[in-house]
Amino acid sequence: MKCRVCKQTAAVALPSHHTAFCPECFSAYFARQVERAVHNHGLFEPEEKILVAVSGGKDSMALIHQLAAQGYNVTALHLDLGIPNSSGPARAIVTAFCAERGFPLRVVDPEEMGLAIPEVKAAVKRPICSVCGKIKRHYMNKITYEEGYDVLATGHNLDDEVARLFANTLRWDRDFLGTQGPLMPAQGKFARKVKPLCRLSEFETAAYCFMQGLHHGTAACPYSHGASFTGHKKLWEDLEERSPGSKTAFYERFLTQGKTAFAPHAHQDRGPLQDCRVCGAPSNLETCGVCRIREQLLAVKETTAARSGTKRPPETSPEAAIS
Amino acid sequence: MITVHLEPEGKTLSFDTLNTVLQLLHKIGKRQSQALVIRNGELLTQDRTLRHGDEIVVRGVTSRG
Numbered sequence: 001m002k003c004r005v006c007k008q009t010a011a012v013a014l015p016s017h018h019t020a021f022c023p024e025c026f027s028a029y030f031a032r033q034v035e036r037a038v039h040n041h042g043l044f045e046p047e048e049k050i051l052v053a054v055s056g057g058k059d060s061m062a063l064i065h066q067l068a069a070q071g072y073n074v075t076a077l078h079l080d081l082g083i084p085n086s087s088g089p090a091r092a093i094v095t096a097f098c099a100e101r102g103f104p105l106r107v108v109d110p111e112e113m114g115l116a117i118p119e120v121k122a123a124v125k126r127p128i129c130s131v132c133g134k135i136k137r138h139y140m141n142k143i144t145y146e147e148g149y150d151v152l153a154t155g156h157n158l159d160d161e162v163a164r165l166f167a168n169t170l171r172w173d174r175d176f177l178g179t180q181g182p183l184m185p186a187q188g189k190f191a192r193k194v195k196p197l198c199r200l201s202e203f204e205t206a207a208y209c210f211m212q213g214l215h216h217g218t219a220a221c222p223y224s225h226g227a228s229f230t231g232h233k234k235l236w237e238d239l240e241e242r243s244p245g246s247k248t249a250f251y252e253r254f255l256t257q258g259k260t261a262f263a264p265h266a267h268q269d270r271g272p273l274q275d276c277r278v279c280g281a282p283s284n285l286e287t288c289g290v291c292r293i294r295e296q297l298l299a300v301k302e303t304t305a306a307r308s309g310t311k312r313p314p315e316t317s318p319e320a321a322i323s
Numbered sequence: 324m325i326t327v328h329l330e331p332e333g334k335t336l337s338f339d340t341l342n343t344v345l346q347l348l349h350k351i352g353k354r355q356s357q358a359l360v361i362r363n364g365e366l367l368t369q370d371r372t373l374r375h376g377d378e379i380v381v382r383g384v385t386s387r388g
Contacts (some may be wrong), residue, residue: 001368001370001371010368011365011366011367011368012366012368013355013368013369013370015355015356020368023366057386058384058386059386159385159386160386201356202384202385202386203356203357203359203384205384206359206382206384207359207366210359210361210366210382211366218330218331218382218383219331220331230385233385237354237356237357240356241354241356
């Protein structure tokens with residue numbers, strides 16, 4: 001198989017585009033896809049300060065690397081979730097990567113704010129992926145909004161977006177269908193959020209990391225077993241194999257033709273926003289979801305301490321811990 | 324003999340005869356879009372020929388949380 005551009009031996013075949021590229025031409029293709037996402041969806045402007053959520057996985061590493069290569073002003077944000085045998089190695093990868101490439105790095109540790117994920121997992125009855133996601137989104141938004149960044153960029157790729165769109169469609173969730181896409185505009189205390197990799201599959205981000213020599217984590221989160229999106233991705237891989245380009249068509253045509261039908265319902269099912277009485281974050285209820293989780297966790301700890309006859313040390317307030 | 328290292332599973336497999344990357348992917352039950360196939364630091368497309376003595380890395384790309 002030959003590169004479509006330069007006719008050298010191809011390193012990557014892309015059936016969805018009926019094409020193949022050598023490493024050099026693939027890197028140019030990758031950059032073009034990011035440029036198109038940024039331009040077509042108006043994600044951000046060249047002078048804006050971009051906070052990039054970097055987990056240590058291939059997508060976020062590829063994202064910050066590519067945005068920096070295009071000259072954007074990027075800062076990495078890493079959330080250390082405190083998950084045994086997972087978060088430590090991920091933090092080490094991100095720290096080494098940012099030091100090597102000269103990217104400013106902001107690390108947030110939810111455990112310092114009374115939200116150690118292993119303890120949360122033990123205390124709540126909901127699926128931990130949902131709760132962990134809520135906590136991550138809360139702090140990513142908080143840092144972006146309060147520390148003066150213009151926009152938060154995440155490494156969600158085409159496969160992530162298709163799996164999410166598929167899940168939202170299965171439920172006909174008109175609220176989420178009305179807001180899904182690569183651009184979530186700023187609203188009140190919600191910072192603008194963007195997904196510049198929305199035109200690229202995870203195969204493509206993995207190939208990009210390999211070609212650029214970006215060392216990234218590959219271990220699965222030990223808590224993610226049975227996550228529904230993983231099953232949805234497998235279904236879509238089958239469909240894409242039989243009909244290349246299905247994922248792109250499903251997603252892109254939703255954005256151009258389907259989303260407008262749901263846009264009037266965006267946010268309508270959630271009720272008006274108010275400031276959380278504890279942390280001030282935007283919330284539909286008097287207390288935001290993350291502060292409710294923290295209160296639930298505290299209640300479990302107090303019950304446990306009372307049973308064992310020990311006195312629990314006072315918790316650090318979330319606002320004090322984050323600064 | 325062709326030696327195949329599966330990542331991130333950490334397994335190693337050996338095959339007496341394999342002609343192409345596509346055959347290898349079929350043998351291990353992976354689709355082309357699910358894994359990078361690497362030989363001597365080079366990515367291989369599914370039409371590439373494999374040779375006796377090759378050491379191949381098959382690196383899964385699907386995020387798992």
